[in-house]
Amino acid sequence: MFAVLKTGGKQYKVASGDVLRVEKLVAEAGDTVQFNDILMIGDAIGAPFVEGAGVQAEVIDQIKGDKVINFVRRRRKHSSKRTKGHRQKLTLVRVTELLTEGADKSGVKAATGSAPRDAGAAPAAKPAKAKKAAASGDDLKKLSGVGPALEKKLLGAGITSFAQIAGWSDADIARIDEELGLKGKIEKEGWVAQSKDLQA
Template identity: 65%
Template sequence: MFAVLKTGGKQYKVQAGDVLRVEKLDAVAGDKIQFNEILMVDSTVGAPLVAGAAVQAEVIEQIKGPKTISYVKRRRKHSSQRTRGHRQQLTLLRVTDVLASGAEKSGVKAATGTADARRAAHEAPGAAKAAPEAAEKPKRARKAAEAKE
């Protein structure tokens, strides 16, 4: 049984036992995670997702991709040049199971990217510090209020 899953803005065709390199996920080595955005399972095509389908995987490790080097040279009068390197953060996974249905009852943690995890932590209740009302007002408004008093 195979499935097409979506993560990190990319789509992957997987089956049990496959090893994947995907964009960095919020998980550590040894964690079991579950992908819930499944576009296709065998001959079932979702519109846009297949309801109840999931792919379970085990995190092998967090790795860095190969180094890519970009070189920019401007010619003519400025004669400036710049070399810049980059290594993408990746997560290495081993697909353990493809579920055609029953994803909600599995009890496995959903796979989230690091950006999703930061966003969720930021929006969590109690994450924002309680600021006094005076600090929320702009400086001009505070001065105007003090001048009236």
């Protein structure tokens, strides 16, 4: 008996005892994982998946695939060349059991791919912080030359009110100008004077 499973955007035809290289899974060597997206097993064909079916496998190792070279050359005068290499992260697994039913009650953890660097959660905290700061502070977009992008930069640096800007010394202006890369915009636009007026 064989099954066709789907993982990492690819389909694999497997039988018990087969060794596969699949897209990286969140698992350690020696763990048992279960693939639940089964397109076909024995005589049962899914629409798109077979209900209650599963394929259990033992993780042998976390490996890297063969190196792929990406070479780009632009022709003609003053041409440029670029070479990049890539080795795909893979997981080596051995199929141990094909389950035609009851896979949902087996208690074996599902085989899941690795999330891209877990970067989704961390950057979400910054906009929330900026929104909170914007809600409690002044509308910095009232200053000339400040748009949404620059307002976000200012809020990220902890500048939330006109009172803060009005109290800046020459040293503060130079430091903030350098930190945020404003290229003299604070003095050109006269933010300190504007902030004093807006405060009043």
